[in-house]
Amino acid sequence: MVFKRFQEDIAAFMARDPAARSAVEIVLCYPGFHAILFHRLTHALWRRDWHLLGRFISHVGKMLTSIEIHPNARIGRRFVIDHGSGVVIGETSEIGDDVTIYHSVTLGGIAPSVDSKSQADRKRHPTVRDGAIIGSGAQVLGPVVVGKGARIGANAVVTKDIPPGVTAVGIPAHVVMPRDREQAAEFVAYGTPRDGCPDPVEQTIENLRSQVGMLIDKVEDLEATLRRQNPADAENDDKDGSITDIASGRRR
């Protein structure tokens, strides 16, 4: 059972990080993976009321990975924390299956009342449903729900519920586009759909084409200006097919 979960986690990292090359690389080099292993241990200790030991081991995990996950946070299967540094997951957070988060994400609490003790037994942190993707630097604050398959943009600040399957960006986060059900069910690296990630060669050719188009427009404008200034030259150009040098105004 433990071994199966272990394999499942590795497979999830392999599937969701385009940079991952092998299972060994994930085991050795992925702080997000290490943090999840620490959490499994600390959560088990917490549930057996070994709170201080759980907190202490969680603290050691934080020192090694720069990822802080409270031992009481509930985390589903195939959870991926990519890159990892600066991630904070608060005590009453709940995370479903197949969730992906990037570095510097906070699942945090907001504005505790004057008496912070009265907050202790309350749900203060977010619930993130299955398949959601939370971009780097996003802050999800309070007992809000990020719906199934939703995508939260990098650096967004979420303080209200986000419906399932939508994309939300900005501060405060607002929905920019709904996703169709099929898309919402499938993982896309960095939350960016494939059709939003053109082939780099294609993109370079497209950029060059648009630059050439702009240059042609400029040349035509300059030719028109020259024709207006020297109608006689323009007439000769038309006759002998020669070109007026745009920069110097001389013929070549």
Ligand SMILES: CC(C)(COP(=O)(O)OP(=O)(O)OC[C@H]1O[C@@H](n2cnc3c(N)ncnc32)[C@H](O)[C@@H]1OP(=O)(O)O)[C@@H](O)C(=O)NCCC(=O)NCCS
């Ligand atoms: C939010 C996100 C998932 C949307 O990706 P997408 O579906 O390809 O959407 P688009 O890029 O077409 O953006 C849609 C609109 O939202 C805006 N937008 C996208 N991401 C944004 C962000 N993080 N903050 C603010 N606005 C954002 C775009 O400018 C665009 O606005 P427009 O329609 O006015 O032009 C993606 O931009 C994102 O932030 N992914 C997280 C990436 C990440 O964390 N990477 C770290 C990996 S190391």
